[in-house]
Amino acid sequence: MFEMTFSRPLAAFRLAEEQACMGYLTARKSMVRLASRVASIAQLVREHPTRADYRAALEHVKGLHVDAVDRTRLAWLRWQNAQVRSDAFWAASNEAGASVAVAA
16 A cells, blocks of 8 residues: 655645635635525515615625625635645755655
8 A cells, every 4th residue: 555654844734724725615604604694685675675674684694794705715815825835845845855755
């Protein structure tokens, strides 16, 4: 069986990349869930335009959705930066002749 082992710094970079990806996926799920809530409440407002409580709920959920979009964008940027850092470390280590990945 062929198994790869990585240097500790590279493993730390990859772990940070995976954690950033998990943060992005969590933020995106929240954003999608809030988008569906906005659509549902907007439908209620269209069906019952005189209901002030529906309009207030819609404005509140729209604000939450805008915040979720910002969180998702920031989480995506963190994930991309983590990928760049781990790839840069791997490339620099590989060019220097260090054993980054070793068959065990």
